[in-house]
Amino acid sequence: MSSNDLGDYRDVWVYCEHVDGxxxxxxxxxxxxxxxxxxxxxxxxxxxxxxxxxxDLVKEPVYYGADKVIYCDDHRLKDxxxxxxxxxxxxxxxKERPWALLFVANEMGxxxxxxxxxxxxxxxxxxxxxxxxEDFVAYTxxxxxxxxxxxxxxxxxxxxxxxxxxxxxxxxxxSSVRPGNFKELPRDERRNGEVVRWEPRFSDDxxxxxxxxxxxxxxxxxxxxxxxxxxxxxxxxLRDSKGTVRNPREAYEMAQELVKLIRExxxxxxxxxxSRALIYAELKELEGLVTKEMQVGQTGKTVAPDVYIALGISxxxxxxxxxxxxxxxxxxxxxxxxPIFEIAHYCVVGDLYEVLPKFIExxxxx
Numbered sequence: 522m523s524s525n526d527l528g529d530y531r532d533v534w535v536y537c538e539h540v541d542g543x544x545x546x547x548x549x550x551x552x553x554x555x556x557x558x559x560x561x562x563x564x565x566x567x568x569x570x571x572x573x574x575x576x577d578l579v580k581e582p583v584y585y586g587a588d589k590v591i592y593c594d595d596h597r598l599k600d601x602x603x604x605x606x607x608x609x610x611x612x613x614x615x616k617e618r619p620w621a622l623l624f625v626a627n628e629m630g631x632x633x634x635x636x637x638x639x640x641x642x643x644x645x646x647x648x649x650x651x652x653x654x655e656d657f658v659a660y661t662x663x664x665x666x667x668x669x670x671x672x673x674x675x676x677x678x679x680x681x682x683x684x685x686x687x688x689x690x691x692x693x694x695x696s697s698v699r700p701g702n703f704k705e706l707p708r709d710e711r712r713n714g715e716v717v718r719w720e721p722r723f724s725d726d727x728x729x730x731x732x733x734x735x736x737x738x739x740x741x742x743x744x745x746x747x748x749x750x751x752x753x754x755x756x757x758x759l760r761d762s763k764g765t766v767r768n769p770r771e772a773y774e775m776a777q778e779l780v781k782l783i784r785e786x787x788x789x790x791x792x793x794x795x796s797r798a799l800i801y802a803e804l805k806e807l808e809g810l811v812t813k814e815m816q817v818g819q820t821g822k823t824v825a826p827d828v829y830i831a832l833g834i835s836x837x838x839x840x841x842x843x844x845x846x847x848x849x850x851x852x853x854x855x856x857x858x859x860p861i862f863e864i865a866h867y868c869v870v871g872d873l874y875e876v877l878p879k880f881i882e883x884x885x886x887x
Contacts, residue, residue, distance in 0.1 A: 530692040533559040534567045534619040535587065536610065538629060542578055546746070547625040547700035549585050554652055554703040555623055556586040561654045562670060564620060565589055569613065571606060573599040583714030586706045591617075593719045597728070600735045603632055605727040611640040613719060619693045621672050626697035638695045646674035646686040646696045650823070650842050657687040672696070677819050677842045701746055701823025702846065744792050745817065750783050750828045752776045753794035753817055753844070756802060757833020762855035762872035769799075770806040775877045776832065782884040789827075796834050797821060818843035832873045836861025853877070 533555040537548045555566045568582030570592040579592045593609055614622065614637060622637070624630035626648045638645040653673040659666045668689040674696050678684035688694040745751060758772035776793050783791040794817045804811075817824055819839040829847035834840060836852070836859055844850070845864055852865035853873045862868045869876055 527690075527692055530618045530620045532565045532567045532589075532619050532621075533562075534569060534614075534622040534693070535582070536622070536624045536630065536633065537568050537570045537582055538625055538627075539570070539572065539578055539581075542576070544578070544581050544585065545625070546705065547627065547698075549705035550700060550703040551623045551625060551698045552582060552586045553706045554698055555621075556706065557703075558621065558652055558654060558672065559588075562620075567591060567617075567619065569610060571598050571609060573597075579716050580714075583712050583716070584708045584710050586712075587714055589715040589717065591717050591719050593721050595721055597723065598721075600732040601629055602728070602730055602732065603636065604729065605721070605723055606633055607636040607640060608723065608727050609719070609721050610637050612722060614641045614693060621694040621696070624695070624697045626699045630697050634695055634697045641693070641695075643691040643693060643695055644686075644688045646676065646688070646694075648819075649674050649676045649696050649698045650702045651675040652696070652698070655685075655687075657689055659689065677838060682838070683842075699823050701825065701843075704825070744790060745794055745815065745822050745824050747790065748792040748824070748826050749789040750780070750787075750791040750830070751794045751817070751824055751826045751844075751847075752780050752783075752791070752830045752832065753796065753834060754799055754811070754832050755796040755834030755840075756798040757835070757854060758799070758873065759802075759804075759833075761874045767874060768806055769804055770810075772832065772873065772877070773807055773810055775881065779830075779877065779881055779884070782881060786884055794822075794824070796840050798835075831861050831865070832877065834861055835859050836863070 535552050535555045538545045559566045565588035567589045568587040570579055570590060573596050575592060575594045579590050582590050624634040634645055654670055655673040657668045657671045671687045672694040674686040676684055754772060754776055758769045761767055780791040780793055795811045795815045797816055797818050800811060800813055800816050819842050821843055823843045825846035827848045829844050829850045831852045850865045851867045852861040853869040853876050855872055857870045
């Protein structure tokens with residue numbers, strides 16, 4: 522919505538997804554993201570919760586950092602349906618005028634965010650990896666115009682660029698945020714917040730689709746999101762430093778052995794990941810072993826382990842945005858000019874088929 526007085530719009534809102542009576546992890550993360558922005562502007566974090574028989578769930582956003590919860594509890598909202606959910610959230614936005622509205626960049630969030638943006642006549646910045654508050658300077662035929670304290674919506678662009686998207690003349694500033702880019706705040710039941718019930722206004726057109734049955738099909742979990750150590754494999758495992766073709770299964774098995782030793786030696790969660798290039802190569806030697814659930818990067822998972830070990834990964838931007846929040850990055854690559862070395866804390870220029878066995882030997886104490 523455009524307005525002559527954009528100061529009418531206040532607070533950072535979060536659409537909260539939940540499954541089996543619990544807020545999903547990505548929702549808890551974007552509550553933390555909203556908190557980081559709202560605190561800079563002396564605004565509140567307001568959570569939206571829709572569903573049926575919500576019970577104590579309506580208090581959970583407060584425990585994770587929200588100041589206020591607006592919820593709608595109705596039997597017609599038992600299952601997610603695009604039209605009624607869009608109608609409710611759009612009505613809330615039009616009446617309450619939030620400054621920003623955040624969604625999780627997943628199937629539901631992408632569906633709902635775009636429709637709410639259309640209904641409320643504002644823009645949408647999708648698949649963000651970061652949020653900041655910055656001034657935006659526009660150069661118009663009438664001269665230079667500065668828009669202070671806008672939401673800088675940061676996402677990977679085409680090729681090797683990072684884009685900042687601003688919404689200077691419309692509100693709310695709507696964004697979908699990729700999971701894994703923010704750390705959720707500790708749950709604190711001592712936090713107090715306002716909880717308000719919203720009475721929905723439905724029309725017959727909202728229910729053109731009827732849900733006959735719903736089932737949650739849980740994907741194969743890899744545990745990458747909360748792993749403390751990740752050992753990731755790239756397309757470089759296909760050859761050694763001399764250019765000799767190697768069986769990638771050998772590198773995979775060494776990576777698994779390294780992960781096993783890390784778990785045993787340090788008692789931390791460690792997992793094997795992979796680059797998009799390796800996964801989409803669909804190598805028969807790795808069939809059923811390296812799957813899409815293991816993908817780290819822009820179109821895969823965003824991770825932030827204590828240690829990220831990149832083996833044979835060149836480090837294109839699409840991969841970097843999925844792991845550059847790692848506390849320590851160890852990169853092994855035979856190409857001294859590999860982009861991964863630009864962000865790695867420890868750079869090993871060498872043959873991974875020679876380096877990886879040395880890692881394993883060191884952990885074994887041999």
